[in-house]
Amino acid sequence: MLHEIILAGFGGQGVMSMGQLLAYAGLVEGKRVSWIPSYGPEMRGGTANCSVTISDEEVSSPIITEPDTLIVLNRPSLEKFEQDVKPGGRLLINSSLIDIEPKRQDLKVLKIPVTELGREILGNNRVSNMIILGAFVELTRAVSLESVIGALKKVLPEYRHNLIPLNRKALETGIELAKGREFLHFRSCG
Amino acid sequence: MAKVLMKGNEALAEAAIRAGCRYFFGYPITPQNEIPQYLAKRLPEVGGVFVQAESEIAAINMVYGAAGAGARVMTSSSGPGISLKQEGITYMAGAELPCVIVNIQRGGPGLGGIQPAQSDYFQAVKGGGHGDYRLLVLAPATVQEMVDLMEKAFDLADEYRNPVMILGDGILGQMMEPVEFSEEKETLRQEKPWATTGAKGRNPNIINSLFLDPAELEKHNHHLQQKYDRMGKEVLWENYQTNDAELILVGYGTSARIAKAVVDQARAQGIKAGLFRPISLFPFPKVALQEACKKAECVLTVEMSMGQLVEDIRYNLEFKVPVHLYGRVGGMVPATRAVLEEVKRLVNSGKAGENP
Numbered sequence: 095m096l097h098e099i100i101l102a103g104f105g106g107q108g109v110m111s112m113g114q115l116l117a118y119a120g121l122v123e124g125k126r127v128s129w130i131p132s133y134g135p136e137m138r139g140g141t142a143n144c145s146v147t148i149s150d151e152e153v154s155s156p157i158i159t160e161p162d163t164l165i166v167l168n169r170p171s172l173e174k175f176e177q178d179v180k181p182g183g184r185l186l187i188n189s190s191l192i193d194i195e196p197k198r199q200d201l202k203v204l205k206i207p208v209t210e211l212g213r214e215i216l217g218n219n220r221v222s223n224m225i226i227l228g229a230f231v232e233l234t235r236a237v238s239l240e241s242v243i244g245a246l247k248k249v250l251p252e253y254r255h256n257l258i259p260l261n262r263k264a265l266e267t268g269i270e271l272a273k274g275r276e277f278l279h280f281r282s283c284g
Numbered sequence: 285m286a287k288v289l290m291k292g293n294e295a296l297a298e299a300a301i302r303a304g305c306r307y308f309f310g311y312p313i314t315p316q317n318e319i320p321q322y323l324a325k326r327l328p329e330v331g332g333v334f335v336q337a338e339s340e341i342a343a344i345n346m347v348y349g350a351a352g353a354g355a356r357v358m359t360s361s362s363g364p365g366i367s368l369k370q371e372g373i374t375y376m377a378g379a380e381l382p383c384v385i386v387n388i389q390r391g392g393p394g395l396g397g398i399q400p401a402q403s404d405y406f407q408a409v410k411g412g413g414h415g416d417y418r419l420l421v422l423a424p425a426t427v428q429e430m431v432d433l434m435e436k437a438f439d440l441a442d443e444y445r446n447p448v449m450i451l452g453d454g455i456l457g458q459m460m461e462p463v464e465f466s467e468e469k470e471t472l473r474q475e476k477p478w479a480t481t482g483a484k485g486r487n488p489n490i491i492n493s494l495f496l497d498p499a500e501l502e503k504h505n506h507h508l509q510q511k512y513d514r515m516g517k518e519v520l521w522e523n524y525q526t527n528d529a530e531l532i533l534v535g536y537g538t539s540a541r542i543a544k545a546v547v548d549q550a551r552a553q554g555i556k557a558g559l560f561r562p563i564s565l566f567p568f569p570k571v572a573l574q575e576a577c578k579k580a581e582c583v584l585t586v587e588m589s590m591g592q593l594v595e596d597i598r599y600n601l602e603f604k605v606p607v608h609l610y611g612r613v614g615g616m617v618p619a620t621r622a623v624l625e626e627v628k629r630l631v632n633s634g635k636a637g638e639n640p
Contacts (some may be wrong), residue, residue: 156541
């Protein structure tokens, strides 16, 4: 199985770390992975994106031009990458910050207001990225929840491990929200 | 040791430490900054020295000094910084000093941009600085290979008393992939009786690239050339699906990764494609290239330049096989779909076998 994912949003929304976590979770499961960041004159508040490949086979080209899944946390990212998604691919949208409809009619779309949910349910919108990552995990099963938690333990320094329960809660929130809620876009427009 | 996820730049830096490198002199430039960043923290932990010099020119001359004293030493930069270092590099080649130089290529010419490119190929393999000299040039295509080649680079530098260049690009430097490090080998590193180590109880050693007597300088050049000829045995390459290939893609580094994906996609559509990937760019794996292209009707190079590698491919195939070019520049990266289109265009046009 090959998963090619592009994650995009404002710098500071945790797009890069979400991608790294996903790659690390794949590694935890013994899969072949790669992570490529956009790099450049970007800063907090600017746009950021990364490409993650999770595969059972050797990753030939780590550069993703046609992702199976696009995860967008802000509007410019949707506008920039929507056209590139593979026909019939997945689109996960942070509807807290994206107030437009996707143009494509062939994509499987899930909209979650993760910025609000993070703030309201979990009291911290810095875990918003973990909510949408949880939804991704539920929809694609590219990696398991436990592998993501395992990856968190590796990525976070010891003194930050107290944040793992909060992150787990955020991931689980996303998983619950994604259950049976993905639909083809044309049905969501009604 | 278990696999860890690391950026190419960081993996290179850690591999250098494990290869016994204890001195780094450099000056910041994107997209290789994680190398000095990592080494600034890591070198003091192993008793090494990290200096962010006041300029690239200062840095490369510090490398000259440390190499002359027999140290395992490296520097890293990207295009514009490597250009600034050329004077020091040719001096080191002339004075036969071993060191490792990393170039994480970005778009040029001039200040260019900061996105990945492969347009420093000529500079790396043809000389770069003045005079008749060569660098050993190694071009990794994965983060793991960056690690593996780093250790080799230091060994080759010492063996040939010559600067070795690791030629990467912005993608390789920035991307993360799983890597595994071998334990640091306490191998018996080559003795360096030529090094300037204080001259206690022996005659002084002289490290110099100045030969005012033309006859002496010619002799020195012949000596260097013999060394470059000897390097011929260090060729490295990878063949992928080349046995029955009618169309061979050739690329190094990141471009080779893209070309490999294209080979799979082309094969799925019934096109007998293969990939030849030079890993050592100097010395160039000429015999292996010719062998891989034996059944090929045509060759297509994939590179992030206006066509640099393509010239060496034509030359090394002795113009017996038509060699076409697919190049993107300025920080743009070839898309697999676009390269596949080019492959199909060549195959369907019936003109693949004609010289472009």
